[in-house]
Each structure stands twice: as C-alpha cells, then as structure tokens.
Amino acid sequence: MKTAYIALGTNIEPREEYLTSALEILRKDNKIHINQQSSIYETAPVGYADQADFLNMVIELETFLSAFDLLELCQTIERQLGRKKLIRFGPRTIDLDILVYNQENRKTDVLTIPHPRMHERAFVLIPLHEIAPGLLLYKGGKTVSDCIKALSESDIKDVTRWTNKGLAEE
Ligand SMILES: Nc1ncnc2c1ncn2[C@@H]1O[C@H](COP(=O)(O)OP(=O)(O)OP(=O)(O)O)[C@@H](O)[C@H]1O
Numbered sequence: 001m002k003t004a005y006i007a008l009g010t011n012i013e014p015r016e017e018y019l020t021s022a023l024e025i026l027r028k029d030n031k032i033h034i035n036q037q038s039s040i041y042e043t044a045p046v047g048y049a050d051q052a053d054f055l056n057m058v059i060e061l062e063t064f065l066s067a068f069d070l071l072e073l074c075q076t077i078e079r080q081l082g083r084k085k086l087i088r089f090g091p092r093t094i095d096l097d098i099l100v101y102n103q104e105n106r107k108t109d110v111l112t113i114p115h116p117r118m119h120e121r122a123f124v125l126i127p128l129h130e131i132a133p134g135l136l137l138y139k140g141g142k143t144v145s146d147c148i149k150a151l152s153e154s155d156i157k158d159v160t161r162w163t164n165k166g167l168a169e170e
C-alpha cells in the first residue's frame with residue numbers, strides 16, 4: 001500500500017457538489033482508502049485572476065494503484081465531472097492534483113511528483129498542513145510547515161476556512 005496526497009479544487013457552481021461527487025467516486029473505488037480529509041477552504045484564484053473564488057481541500061489516501069494509475073483515475077474523475085481544459089489555471093468544475101506519492105520523485109511528460117508548484121501555493125499548503133504538517137515535500141528537505149513559513153501574509157489571507165471537516169465524511 002502506498003500513501004498519497006491529492007489536492008481538490010473547484011470554482012464553478014455547484015462547487016460543494018463537485019467536491020462531494022469526487023470524494024464519493026474515490027470512496028467507492030476499492031483500490032483506494034481515504035485516511036484523512038482536510039476542511040474545505042475558500043481561496044482567491046492564483047495564476048489567472050479573472051475568475052471566481054475556489055473551494056480547495058486536500059485528502060490523504062492509501063492505494064494499491066501505481067502513481068500513473070492514480071493519475072489516470074484522477075483524470076477520469078475530472079472528465080466524469082465535466083472538466084473542460086480551456087484556459088491554463090482557469091475555471092474548472094473539478095481538479096485533482098497528485099501532491100505526493102509514497103515519497104517518490106518523478107519527472108515525466110505526464111506526471112511530476114511531488115507536484116512542482118505545491119510548495120508555493122497557500123491553497124494547497126494550508127489544507128495540507130491541517131492533516132499532515134510534518135509531511136516532507138522534498139527528500140531531505142522541507143516540510144509543509146516549513147513551506148508555510150515562507151508564504152507571504154497576503155497569500156495566507158487569501159485562504160479562509162469555509163467548512164470544518166465533515167463534508168460527506170463516512
Ligand atoms: N502531480 C500531478 N498531478 C496531476 N497532474 C499532473 C501532475 N504532474 C503532471 N501532471 C500533468 O499536468 C497536466 C495538466 O494538468 P491540469 O490541466 O490539471 O493543470 P492545472 O491544474 O491547470 O495546473 P497545475 O498543474 O498548475 O495545477 C495533466 O494532463 C497531467 O498529465
């Protein structure tokens with residue numbers, strides 16, 4: 001069994017339903033077991049400003065799937081929930097990014113782990129800190145807590161807790 005962390009994001013209504021549906025699909029998959037989920041956070045858009053605020057959350061799961069099969073599953077869920085790739089960093093019904101997979105390092109055309117932009121994204125680090133503050137993001141390197149210390153106050157201010165844990169939790 002491998003332990004992986006996935007970030008979920010959505011900024012097209014009904015945002016909460018998209019999160020709930022993605023979690024439901026993951027829970028029904030017998031190759032996945034969700035160990036932990038963060039609260040949901042409402043976050044200002046990063047990278048492409050002219051779009052609605054996001055809901056973001058992070059989950060920790062155990063799985064028999066390889067990193068590539070897990071990516072394939074994430075992309076199948078995105079397609080099932082109507083995600084269309086129109087603008088880079090733009091609006092989406094649901095986005096599932098693999099943050100960390102079994103402390104492995106990989107850089108291929110289709111998959112880079114750890115996720116190359118996670119260490120600078122408050123919308124990822126703050127939910128992740130809630131469930132795994134000591135998680136190493138780089139081999140021998142920084143933890144989630146270390147990366148949060150490097151964020152600016154304005155990055156942190158753009159992320160506010162939207163619900164406590166409990167969304168569709170079993
Ligand atoms: N760790 C990863 N998790 C998910 N997708 C990844 C990862 N590494 C590379 N990719 C690749 O990134 C491609 C683009 O993904 P996507 O369209 O979701 O990007 P994005 O969400 O707009 O931007 P970002 O990757 O910065 O979050 C995917 O087709 C996938 O092959």
Ligand SMILES: Nc1nc2c(c(=O)[nH]1)N=C(CO)CN2
Nearest residue numbers: 009043044045046054089123
């Ligand atoms: N707040 C926020 N901003 C984003 C997000 C996201 O999930 N949340 N995802 C992006 C593309 O991955 C680009 N910008």
